[in-house]
Amino acid sequence: MDGALDLATLAHRYRTGSADPVGVAEEVLRRIAARGDDHVWITLRSAGDVLADAALLAAEATDRPPLYGVPFAVKDNVDVAGMPTTAACPGYAYIADRNAPLVDRLIAAGALLVGKTNLDQFATGLSGTRSPYGACESPLVPGLISGGSSSGSAVAVAAGLVSFAIGTDTAGSGRVPAALTGTVGVKPSRGLVSTLGVVPACASLDCPSVFATSVADGLAVLSVIAGTEPGDPWSRPFPAVPATAPPVGPLRIGVPREPEFFGDDAAAAAFEEAAGALARLGHRLVPVDLDPFVAAGRLLYEGPWVAERLAAFGGFAERHRDMVHPVTLKILDGGRQLTAVDAFEGYYRLRELRARTMREWASMDVLVVPTVPTTFTIGEMLADPIARNDMLGHYTKFTNLLDLAGLSVPAGMTAAGRPHGITLLGPAGSDALLAGVAASYPVPSAKAAGAAPRASNGSVSATRSPALASVPSPAPPGDGPVPVLAVVGAHRSGQPLHGELVGLGATPLGTALTAPRYHLYALDGAVPRAGLVRAAAGGVRVEVELYEIGAAALGTLLTMIAPPLGLGTLELDGGRYVHGFLCESYAAAGALDISAHGSWPGYLLSRLSPT
Structure with a gap:
């Protein structure tokens, strides 16, 4: 497996x-x-x-x-x-x-x-x-x-x-x-x-x-x-x-x-x-x-809510003190001197602080x-x-x-x-x-000390895991090559063609959304694939995975992609541009529009759900 x-x-x-x-x-x-x-x-x-x-x-x-x-x-x-x-x-x-x-x-x-x-x-x-x-x-x-x-x-x-x-x-x-x-x-x-x-x-x-x-x-x-x-x-x-x-x-x-x-x-x-x-x-x-948020948080262990823990299991703790962790027991004992007046005063204080936080909201x-x-x-x-x-x-x-x-x-x-x-x-x-x-959010992979880095989907990757600060800010189209690739469907982590990216040394950078100018289609074939098409008008945001990939590897990948898919310039939400998988518009004519699912994994999950 x-x-x-x-x-x-x-x-x-x-x-x-x-x-x-x-x-x-x-x-x-x-x-x-x-x-x-x-x-x-x-x-x-x-x-x-x-x-x-x-x-x-x-x-x-x-x-x-x-x-x-x-x-x-x-x-x-x-x-x-x-x-x-x-x-x-x-x-x-x-x-x-x-x-x-x-x-x-x-x-x-x-x-x-x-x-x-x-x-x-x-x-x-x-x-x-x-x-x-x-x-x-x-x-x-x-x-x-x-x-x-x-x-x-x-x-x-x-x-x-x-x-x-x-x-x-x-x-x-x-x-x-x-x-x-x-x-x-x-x-x-x-x-x-x-x-x-x-x-x-x-x-x-x-x-x-x-x-x-x-x-x-x-x-x-x-x-x-x-x-x-x-x-x-x-x-x-x-x-x-x-x-x-x-x-x-x-x-x-x-x-x-x-x-x-x-x-x-x-x-x-x-x-x-x-x-x-x-x-x-x-x-x-x-x-x-x-400040009002943090002050409200202090009430949890410095206010009457400590006594609420006594209501849950304080009786057991009192009868069996030797069975309760010493630190837990010390926290519970701090609530035994609180009174009903303390509870109401704590409630009033919380309402006051909540009103202050609402001004921030x-x-x-x-x-x-x-x-x-x-x-x-x-x-x-x-x-x-x-x-x-x-x-x-x-x-x-x-x-x-x-x-x-x-x-x-x-x-x-x-x-x-x-x-x-x-x-x-x-x-x-x-x-x-x-x-x-x-x-x-572009979640970077966390690298365990002395171990291989974990990919963003939880699997183990053999490639390095860059810090978020190392992600380049792509230039607009025509300003030179962009070393970031947006992956839409079958090449995503956990999907059938993901191994091609791993073999080319691609490094995961997390997920992102496209600009709201695209439609996503389900394409038939021996390997189910997703087709991303830029809309002439309208469109939605579609989730993609981002990868750092060398220019030579990107060229190799281009020769491996079967039509109607290819690589082009893809616009992300916020105006950034990256290379990405795009689909020729003719292939979308008879394909299922799955844009409402927001992503290829979202569409796959929907097929398992009775709703």
């Missing part, structure tokens, strides 16, 4: 018969066994059960659901029928008698459950080091924390053990691990995904989250688990989440006027470059005052912040667990208190060799908008 587990690759292989769910399950189990005791898992399903479920899926010849045969994991504070739920506290464990609704939705969509992952105990922490089952290490840098509390879920995806994983997010647990492992972390609007069957941390703030190797995969999973759930007091109605990211036009993106990095100059430089990449996509950067559509301001090794984290945990949450703790949606994407490695990520934030209900912005 090919190494990639992203949704588009699996869908293609299942459709063409080059893979089946049993073979994929066997490969996943081999990978897990090969990593040994990596502290990722608390409970794995038996190999027999996983393979039996895979065999049942393989027997389905028609009407394949949207996540058919896609392996996944869930954080071990989410109920799975017949399996223990520990919340990383063995003494707390119980056997769930039913699945959490989100698990039911995933299984109904054809996903294949592998097991339950490690976490900071009772989902209290952002470091991934507060678990009796061990501390998960980031796959990117030896000895680096993976982030928490959804540590095992993030590492399972980053290490290529599953296609996606479910986490939870109260203070940043679905975003901090994403930044530290080079994955995408989708933190939905509160109430968009049901929390029934999830052990609460702060019930009024909790929400499930998704870790994936790409924005496309994260959004596809979110579209399956989103929706109101009868009987869930925290469920809220929102517009349906699309399975593919919608194209977005230039937006006003807020940037902290005085960002805090706690002395990490390399992280500061990386964020400046990441914000610049958004500007190069055509967005307008707007300085904003982040009047000038922006989306807010971008560093996911974490700095990073720590496991040893550094254990030496000062509370203060450094607070630093990790500087840009995440306010999100749920202020009722925002969030999406974290990798932003490469800093000059100090540490992973960096950015988080896009928007008001509740803006999940699709955030995905649209993130899908066009």
Whole structure:
């Protein structure tokens, strides 16, 4: 089986018969066994059960659901029928008698459950080091924390053990691990995904989250688990989440006027470059005052919301103090002196701060912040667990208190060799908008120390991974060769002809959107291909992958392309020009127009979905 587990690759292989769910399950189990005791898992399903479920899926010849045969994991504070739920506290464990609704939705969509992952105990922490089952290490840098509390879920995806994983997010647990492992972390609007069957941390703030190797995969999973759930007091109605990211036009993106990095100059430089990449996509950067946001975040552990954790599991902690992690116990004890008056005063303070943040939202559509301001090794984290945990949450703790949606994407490695990520934030209900912005962000590959760089789809690439700053700014047509290639369909990562690019030494630079002047068509043939045609009038934005490729290699590629496709000059959103795959207009006459899907992977996913 090919190494990639992203949704588009699996869908293609299942459709063409080059893979089946049993073979994929066997490969996943081999990978897990090969990593040994990596502290990722608390409970794995038996190999027999996983393979039996895979065999049942393989027997389905028609009407394949949207996540058919896609392996996944869930954080071990989410109920799975017949399996223990520990919340990383063995003494707390119980056997769930039913699945959490989100698990039911995933299984109904054809996903294949592998097991339950490690976490900071009772989902209290952002470091991934507060678990009796061990501390998960980031796959990117030896000895680096993976982030928490959804540590095992993030590492399972980053290490290529599953296609996606479910986490939870109260203070940043679905975003901090994403930044530290080079994955995408989708933190939905509160109430968009049901929390029934999830052990609460702060019930009024909790929400499930998704870790994936790409924005496309994260959004596809979110579209399956989103929706109101009868009987869930925290469920809220929102517009349906699309399975593919919608194209977005230039937006006003807020940037902290005085960002805090706690002395990490390399992280500061990386964020400046990441914000610049958004500007190069055509967005307008707007300085904003982040003080009221940060002040709201402080209420989570310095205000009455600490007491809400007592309402969830404080009774157990008081009766079984010897079973609770010392740091978790210290945090809980801080809430025991709070009163009802404190709760109301905290609520009033939050409303005051929310009103101040609304003045900032009047000038922006989306807010971008560093996911974490700095990073720590496991040893550094254990030496000062509370203060450094607070630093990790500087840009995440306010999100749920202020009722925002969030999406974290990798932003490469800093000059100090540490992973960096950015988080896009928007008001509740803006999940699709955030995905649209993130899908066009040119995600650079994260290079693990001493290992081959990971490609943007999570597979391993043998080519170098340049920093975002090294991406050239292409000149207009006629001003000389452009060493950047836009790839539309069968040459994209995970697609049948991608090996041609790898063989030519092409280096992935992430994804981008074309200018809104194109139509996308599905072309018939032995290898299904996408045809991009510039429209005489009108048109839409289409997602493409960008690659750096040498001039000689580009010439070689031209001789390998079969008509009606060829290479030409392609305009990106924001006015940049690159070389790109284009289709002769005559071939579009009888072809299926798939422009509404926004991309070739989006179209392929739609063919698997009953809708």
